[in-house]
Amino acid sequence: MLRRTVKNGLRASSQLAAIRNPEQVQQVDPEWETARPFADLPGPTRWQLFRGYQKGGQYHQLDFDELMRLYRKQFGEICMIPGLFGMPSTVIAFNAETFEKVFRTEGQWPVRGGAEPVLHYRENRPDGFFKDCVGLFSNGPQWGKLRSSANPVLMQHRNVAVYLKPMQRVNRQFIQRVRELRDGETAEVPADFVHTIKQLTFESVATVALDKELGLLRKTNQPAEAGKLFQNIDIVMEAFFELGLKPSIYKYISTPTYRKFSRAFDEIFDTCSLYVNEAIERIERKSKEGNSKEHKSILEQMLQVDRKFAIVMAMDLLMGGVDTTTSALVGLMLNLAKNPEKQQKLREELLAKLPSPDREFTLEEMKSLPYLRACIKESMRVYPVTFGNMRSAGADVVLGGFRIPKGTHLLMSNIFLLKDESFYARPEEFLPERWLRRKDADEDSSEALISKNPFVYLPFGFGPRMCVGKRIVDLELELTVANVVRNFHIEFNYPTEKVFKSTFLYMPNIPLGFKFTDVRY
């Protein structure tokens, strides 16, 4: 194999450099010859791990981040966790220099593991529907082809305008729903409010992926098949973490969890196909009537690639876009509730742009809300949505002084760095100011408050494989939080210890009895 120096690749200064120049990878690390062998990586033996997971063992029933904390304490900044029962062995790394090196050498088609249950289902579907279109959770050239078709539709700024109106409508329904749900006396919403937030994020993604308002936020007459789709996405996500993160024999014998997962997936497939077919009819009808929109919807643009692509993308967007955004929104509402002076500062920024309650944001207005953006960024630092990022090594690299062969599964966990004083001053505080540029800043901002290393904070991943929903989620979070804060004072009068439980994602784990009182204009 042709081996070149890795130096140039590691010097690249921006994410774009790696995206534009995949040739920088496939090189040999100059430290390789002197590094320690892979087999010397610290970590538990298979037996210690197996024992540890049994009842009474040290790893038994630990939350994901408790487990990470313990591994780090026991084995240091990099360790090797052997695979059990068909799971791949995984190297876990906790420092930013390692992350940078992995991302800089990830190659043209970065490989991310962890989605095996989805791939297993799709590759084994009897009708072979997914044979030549496995979806964005695949790897290699298959993924590369799909992602090149998805990027121009989903990652372009000019397409953001397409989401604005439907998301505004969903937002109006959500505000109305909060008013219906809150208690007449206490103004608190019910403990299961997370369900309503999930409906909101589901509706928001569906307006993009299916070009359809599903009506889940309505008080009555919620369409049955939309409710079923919502439920099935929930089932799939829960089973996905169970099958993907815990040792399981589902690839060899269909376990009850796998059967539940695949049944839900069958129904998701049927409903998404139905909605896409409806959309095709709608679009054709409009076109015949000479009524086609100037700006094509996302689904119309995906249908231009082909029908199968549109269906698979709709499924992937629904899977990727509901729990993640729910977690981010809950975190942000909690941070604003617990920091009323920051909430008020945000409200002042919003009301300065939109002094009247019944007007809606234009795209132009959305562009100049620096404090809102800072609040969102800071909230995902305080309450991260994922524990970090995953890759398979794209080349032979030296990490933490050890040789890591190409293809090794890597889990890069940044959760501890986000709360580390050497990266973020006053790390436990919610300080949106730390993300403001100098011109928007005040006394609470300081360059010293924020990490200089761009690899510490990567909530949406990195490079060509980064979150394909990034543009959607930016608009969705900005619009939703802006509308909630200009309509309501948010309070949360309960403790916030252990608010989130971590599996692969951090999901809310306590009753969410937020108090919403109307803002008086």
Ligand code: HEM
């Ligand atoms: C706050 C919300 C969100 C967060 C924190 C988030 C985070 C991430 C991360 C970390 C990745 C992996 C990136 C990498 O490997 O480099 C990812 C991938 C992905 N996300 Fe998101 N995401 C969010 C919202 C969304 C939304 C709203 C959608 C859909 C509309 C979405 C769809 C996807 C898909 C399909 C992938 C796989 C992309 C690929 O592998 O090519 N995500 N996301």
